Amino acid sequence: MVDKFDVLNFSEEKRLRGFVVVAYTVAYVAYDREMAGAQCYENPPVLDVPLTGLSGYVETLADLKVYVSGSPHTHTAIILASDVYGFEAPNLRKLADKVAACGYYVVVPDYFRGDPYVRATTGDPVANQPEWLSRHRPAQGFEDSKKLIGVLYSRGIAAIGASGFCWGAKVVVELAKGDYIKAGVLLHPSLIPVDDFKVTKAPIAILGAEFDHITPPEIIEQYEAILSARPEVDSFVKIYPAVTHGWAIRYNNDEVAVKNADLAHAKMLEWFDKYLK
Numbered sequence: 001m002v003d004k005f006d007v008l009n010f011s012e013e014k015r016l017r018g019f020v021v022v023a024y025t026v027a028y029v030a031y032d033r034e035m036a037g038a039q040c041y042e043n044p045p046v047l048d049v050p051l052t053g054l055s056g057y058v059e060t061l062a063d064l065k066v067y068v069s070g071s072p073h074t075h076t077a078i079i080l081a082s083d084v085y086g087f088e089a090p091n092l093r094k095l096a097d098k099v100a101a102c103g104y105y106v107v108v109p110d111y112f113r114g115d116p117y118v119r120a121t122t123g124d125p126v127a128n129q130p131e132w133l134s135r136h137r138p139a140q141g142f143e144d145s146k147k148l149i150g151v152l153y154s155r156g157i158a159a160i161g162a163s164g165f166c167w168g169a170k171v172v173v174e175l176a177k178g179d180y181i182k183a184g185v186l187l188h189p190s191l192i193p194v195d196d197f198k199v200t201k202a203p204i205a206i207l208g209a210e211f212d213h214i215t216p217p218e219i220i221e222q223y224e225a226i227l228s229a230r231p232e233v234d235s236f237v238k239i240y241p242a243v244t245h246g247w248a249i250r251y252n253n254d255e256v257a258v259k260n261a262d263l264a265h266a267k268m269l270e271w272f273d274k275y276l277k
Helices: 010-016 016-033 090-100 129-135 138-154 167-176 194-198 217-228 253-276
Strands: 001-002 057-061 066-068 075-081 105-109 159-165 182-187 206-213 236-244
Touching: 001 090, 001 129, 001 138, 016 066, 057 138, 066 138, 075 167, 075 253, 090 105, 090 253, 105 138, 129 253, 138 159, 138 167, 159 167, 182 253, 194 217, 206 217, 206 253, 217 236, 236 253
Parallel strands: 001 236, 075 105, 075 159, 159 182, 182 206, 206 236
Antiparallel strands: 057 066, 066 105
């Protein structure tokens, strides 16, 4: 089902961005170049300030550093797959604690092994992103996740869900193609080929943004069309109004973004409650 906003001149906006729709089926081939769009890197979190008031901690699972929050004795776990700024992002760790407080064991992996994306300090601030992306492909995040999931199951976890933000959404889609997770949620996903949704197996929710230049509403609607034609795989799609790519975890003090981030987090929890509890 689709739950989306009404907005004036939306059809005109579609025409203005029509080239995105035409090119999108091959966009992933040019992942490095296209992801250079400023929105994937706007409003970066501050990572070099000590965080206080968190309830989780960092440990090592499957040879990967992870931020964990909540009790593993709940027997239900959720993996949060980060955007390019990695597992130390303050809002992401706060979200992990928030989800854990609802009865889940939450794991946030350091997929980048201490090497999150850092914007260039001179010239084009994202000129260094192709080289960074060449070191950190979602395919590796998928492999890391499979090992992590194996460890979680071996420790008595009975059901696992996964949420992916931007870069991390592709990791979750790959997991959803197999039997690794019971449900997935994608928040402002980046450059996932539409054909991926023809083969996903796990129930999946897609939460997009009105002003997303990376995955605009037209593409979210293409995802929804494919999923709607597959009733055997439950799905939910929502486009949040007046927000941009990254709003769910890079919202700072913007009132509209904070409100919609809270709504998206609530929908994410609702989805996991439906399939993990």
